[in-house]
Amino acid sequence: QQQVKQSPQSLIVQKGGIPIINCAYENTAFDYFPWYQQFPGKGPALLIAIRPDVSEKKEGRFTISFNKSAKQFSLHIMDSQPGDSATYFCAASSGGFKTIFGAGTRLFVKA
Amino acid sequence: DAMVIQNPRYQVTQFGKPVTLSCSQTLNHNVMYWYQQKSSQAPKLLFHYYDKDFNNEADTPDNFQSRRPNTSFCFLDIRSPGLGDAAMYLCATSRDPGLGGTRRPQHFGDGTRLSIL
Numbered sequence: 434q435q436q437v438k439q440s441p442q443s444l445i446v447q448k449g450g451i452p453i454i455n456c457a458y459e460n461t462a463f464d465y466f467p468w469y470q471q472f473p474g475k476g477p478a479l480l481i482a483i484r485p486d487v488s489e490k491k492e493g494r495f496t497i498s499f500n501k502s503a504k505q506f507s508l509h510i511m512d513s514q515p516g517d518s519a520t521y522f523c524a525a526s527s528g529g530f531k532t533i534f535g536a537g538t539r540l541f542v543k544a
Numbered sequence: 545d546a547m548v549i550q551n552p553r554y555q556v557t558q559f560g561k562p563v564t565l566s567c568s569q570t571l572n573h574n575v576m577y578w579y580q581q582k583s584s585q586a587p588k589l590l591f592h593y594y595d596k597d598f599n600n601e602a603d604t605p606d607n608f609q610s611r612r613p614n615t616s617f618c619f620l621d622i623r624s625p626g627l628g629d630a631a632m633y634l635c636a637t638s639r640d641p642g643l644g645g646t647r648r649p650q651h652f653g654d655g656t657r658l659s660i661l
Contacts, residue, residue, distance in 0.1 A: 464647070465647040467649050467650075469652075474654070474655075474657075475654050475655075476550075476634050476636070476652030476653050476654045476655050477634070477652050479650070479651070482649055522586055522587075526647065530575055530577070530592050530599070530638070531592075532650060534586035534587055535586060536585070537585070537586055539584070
C-alpha cells in the first residue's frame with residue numbers, strides 16, 4: 434500500500450530522444466507527487482511536482498502525465514540532452530511528513 | 545543562496561567508533577529529515593524533526609540517534625557503526641504547509657558519504 438513502483442530501472446536514449454519513466458502507486462491517500470533528479474555525488478533536487486487534480490504539468494522540457502484512475506504517473510523529458518543523464522526518483526506523499534520514493538531510474542543520454 | 549549544507553562531505557570511521565554527521569540550513573524550514581542512501585537505491589528515511597518533536601521510523605536501528613539543538617542545525621549520531629552502515633547520509637528540510645496548505649517539496653543537502661574501516 435505504501436509502495437511506489439518505478440520502471441524502468443535504467444534507460445539509454447540518444448540525444449534528442451524522449452525518455453519516459455513510469456510510476457504506479459496503490460495508496461489513494463497520496464496527494465502530492467514530486468520527481469527528484471540526482472547527479473552522482475549530489476543530493477536529490479526537486480525537478481517537478483504534480484497534484485492528483487491535474488492530469489499534466491510542464492516545466493521546460495519536463496512533463497508529468499498523471500492518470501488518477503489508473504494510479505499511475507510518468508515523467509517525459511523532451512529533447513533530452515547528455516546533461517540530463519542522472520538518476521530520477523518519483524515519489525509520493527500524503528498527510529504527514531513521510532515521502533515514499535520509487536526505486537529510481539538511471540538515465541543515460543548518448544551524445 | 546539559501547541552502548542545506550552537510551559536513552563533512554566524506555567521513556571515514558572505524559568499525560564501532562562513534563561518528564557524528566552535521567547538517568545546517570538557511571531556509572528556516574521547521575521540518576528536518578535524515579535519510580540513508582545506499583548505492584543505486586532510493587533514500588530511506590531514518591527520522592525527522594518537526595520543530596523540536598523527534599519522529600523515529602519504526603525500522604531505524606537504535607544505533608542511530610539525532611539531535612536538533614535549534615532550527616538551523618541537526619546532527620546524526622551513529623553510536624557504533626557497523627560495516628552495513630556505510631552509505632550516503634542525506635539531510636533534507638521542508639516547510640510545514642499547515643492545515644490545508646499547499647504541500648512543499650523537500651530540499652536536500654549533497655550528503656555525507658560515510659565509509660567504515
